[in-house]
Amino acid sequence: MTQRLAGKTILITAAAQGIGRASALACAAQGAQVIATDINQVLLQTLQQDSARIQTHVLDVRDTDAVQALAHTVGDVDALFNCAGMVANGTLLECSEADWDLSFDLNVKSMYRMTQAFLPSMLAKAERTQGSVSIINMASMASSIKGFANRCAYGASKAAVIGLTKSLAADYVKQGLRANALCPGTVDTPSLRGRIASAADPVQAEKDFIARQPMGRLATVEDIAPMVVYLASDESRFVTGQALLVDGGVTI
Numbered sequence: 609m610t611q612r613l614a615g616k617t618i619l620i621t622a623a624a625q626g627i628g629r630a631s632a633l634a635c636a637a638q639g640a641q642v643i644a645t646d647i648n649q650v651l652l653q654t655l656q657q658d659s660a661r662i663q664t665h666v667l668d669v670r671d672t673d674a675v676q677a678l679a680h681t682v683g684d685v686d687a688l689f690n691c692a693g694m695v696a697n698g699t700l701l702e703c704s705e706a707d708w709d710l711s712f713d714l715n716v717k718s719m720y721r722m723t724q725a726f727l728p729s730m731l732a733k734a735e736r737t738q739g740s741v742s743i744i745n746m747a748s749m750a751s752s753i754k755g756f757a758n759r760c761a762y763g764a765s766k767a768a769v770i771g772l773t774k775s776l777a778a779d780y781v782k783q784g785l786r787a788n789a790l791c792p793g794t795v796d797t798p799s800l801r802g803r804i805a806s807a808a809d810p811v812q813a814e815k816d817f818i819a820r821q822p823m824g825r826l827a828t829v830e831d832i833a834p835m836v837v838y839l840a841s842d843e844s845r846f847v848t849g850q851a852l853l854v855d856g857g858v859t860i
């Protein structure tokens with residue numbers, strides 16, 4: 609078995625299910641020590657049972673004090689995968705201020721919080737080891753790279769993630785920090801299943817999600833996790849400031 613992340617520690621937010629969970633398992637399988645965090649304690653516990661290399665911490669990424677406390681407890685990490693995020697539906701006229709604020713708080717400001725808490729020790733580690741540390745921010749193909757209807761707050765917030773990522777990459781490139789944004793297409797996760805189930809016509813909604821991807825299927829979480837492994841590993845040591853698409857050909 610290859611050990612592409614041997615010796616590395618990676619912290620992942622929103623790791624209890626979906627893309628975050630698959631990424632935690634993929635990183636652990638490649639030899640990383642994984643600190644998996646989420647607000648869902650019950651699901652997190654099942655993750656810890658799946659791999660001895662995964663330790664779990666309950667963390668709400670919207671809680672600044674909790675983020676600071678975790679950074680203090682955990683110390684330095686080699687990679688930080690800011691995965692937490694949510695979809696608010698609707699056009700601009702349908703978007704309430706509460707939806708807009710929640711989208712930006714969970715999708716973008718959480719990354720500011722996490723990065724501000726973990727970056728100083730990560731930079732110190734990069735200097736100490738003469739190596740590089742990696743931040744991976746979850747953006748999206750949908751509505752940030754390519755426009756889609758009814759995703760105003762989501763698209764705006766995920767585009768902001770790309771701007772934040774490029775800014776980090778530019779500010780810290782000389783200090784051994786790499787920062788990249790991950791832009792998946794439509795991925796079969798519990799949150800997508802929830803959006804499909806809540807549609808007026810769930811069968812048609814699933815067909816529509818599939819139809820927008822030229823490969824003719826939804827992505828699985830296992831289609832996305834290898835990009836997280838790559839970006840956390842030294843294989844991507846010359847890659848920074850990028851918005852990397854894994855979208856089944858939507859943006860061809």
Ligand code: NAD
Nearest residue numbers: 622624625626627647668669692693748794795797798799
């Ligand atoms: P998911 O719903 O399957 O999992 C989301 C996880 O986030 C859950 O475990 C939940 O408990 C956790 N969470 C929610 N609020 C939290 C908080 N405040 N603090 C910590 N954890 C919290 O989601 P997913 O579909 O795997 O999406 C993960 C990320 O990928 C999101 O940022 C999403 O926008 C992005 N993304 C998803 C898709 C897709 O099609 N599923 C496509 C592109 C990007």
